[in-house]
Amino acid sequence: MLMPDDAKKGSLWVNGKILPWEDATTHLIIHGLHYASCVFEGERAYNKKIFKSQQHTNRLFNSAKILGMKIPFAPVDIENAKTALMEKNNLTDAYIRAFAWRGGEEMGISAPATSINVAVGAWYWPAYFPKELRDNGISLGTSQWRKPAANTAPTQSKAAGLYMLGTMAKHAANEAGFHDALMLDYRGYVAESSGANLFIIKDGILKTPIPDCFLNGITRQTILEIAKDKNIPIEEKIILPNELYDADEVFLTGTAAEITAVGQIDEQHYTVGDVTKLLRSTYETLVRS
Numbered sequence: 001m002l003m004p005d006d007a008k009k010g011s012l013w014v015n016g017k018i019l020p021w022e023d024a025t026t027h028l029i030i031h032g033l034h035y036a037s038c039v040f041e042g043e044r045a046y047n048k049k050i051f052k053s054q055q056h057t058n059r060l061f062n063s064a065k066i067l068g069m070k071i072p073f074a075p076v077d078i079e080n081a082k083t084a085l086m087e088k089n090n091l092t093d094a095y096i097r098a099f100a101w102r103g104g105e106e107m108g109i110s111a112p113a114t115s116i117n118v119a120v121g122a123w124y125w126p127a128y129f130p131k132e133l134r135d136n137g138i139s140l141g142t143s144q145w146r147k148p149a150a151n152t153a154p155t156q157s158k159a160a161g162l163y164m165l166g167t168m169a170k171h172a173a174n175e176a177g178f179h180d181a182l183m184l185d186y187r188g189y190v191a192e193s194s195g196a197n198l199f200i201i202k203d204g205i206l207k208t209p210i211p212d213c214f215l216n217g218i219t220r221q222t223i224l225e226i227a228k229d230k231n232i233p234i235e236e237k238i239i240l241p242n243e244l245y246d247a248d249e250v251f252l253t254g255t256a257a258e259i260t261a262v263g264q265i266d267e268q269h270y271t272v273g274d275v276t277k278l279l280r281s282t283y284e285t286l287v288r289s
């Protein structure tokens with residue numbers, strides 16, 4: 001669950017003002033809701049400090065720019081909003097959701113005169129998957145839904161519309177008894193899970209798909225930096241499904257998922273190996289440092 005019930009006791013930052021949860025509302029007839037003109041960020045704070053906060057803010061602005069939306073605040077305003085909200089909601093470890101969307105001044109596919117609205121939410125949220133699952137590895141089922149090409153959808157934007165696919169893929173995987181979905185791309189190459197990047201380890205080499213039609217996650221980039229520091233050989237490459245089934249270790253990375261071991265993909269089982277454990281413990285130390 002992404003949002004515990006007690007989050008609703010907190011406040012949100014909306015277009016420059018901090019408002020109680022129940023007052024942070026919007027009209028039903030807005031472009032963002034009907035035409036998916038909405039972008040968002042998912043961030044985590046550890047010990048009162050948001051991990052890579054500036055990078056997340058930069059990505060929010062870039063996601064909006066890709067969708068032709070000009071956020072009417074400066075990046076520093078969003079940085080300050082996140083900090084102020086953490087304080088207001090009295091949070092130490094938190095999940096932060098910053099987002100921007102088109103309002104309802106115009107409805108229709110073309111709506112350039114709509115206002116661009118921005119809000120930030122922040123609440124306590126311990127882990128995406130329960131600890132025992134993260135330790136023993138989650139299961140992934142391959143989805144029938146594929147990641148679209150970069151000229152079919154704005155794949156480098158964290159755009160709400162793209163998550164329609166992730167939700168359908170994850171629902172189908174859950175119904176089939178898996179914890180999450182593995183998504184291939186439009187070419188049949190391995191891409192990522194419904195909401196996190198994917199790594200495999202084979203013969204001591206860390207391998208991960210080239211993010212040319214899905215997000216190059218901030219956690220993914222952090223893991224590549226950690227691996228480089230530890231002299232673990234890295235290959236960013238095309239990964240076909242058969243290479244995945246032959247892997248020694250598999251794990252996911254994402255702000256929400258953090259470093260989550262994968263114990264099963266379809267019928268193939270994996271043990272949680274030493275490289276996954278080393279990268280995970282280094283990441284856990286880094287985010288709290």
Ligand SMILES: Cc1ncc(COP(=O)(O)O)c(C=O)c1O
Pocket residue numbers: 042166192193194195196197214215216217218219220253254255256
């Ligand atoms: C589809 C998808 N891929 C990958 C990621 C990982 O990105 P990050 O590590 O920046 O959180 C996320 C999370 O934002 C995501 O939603």
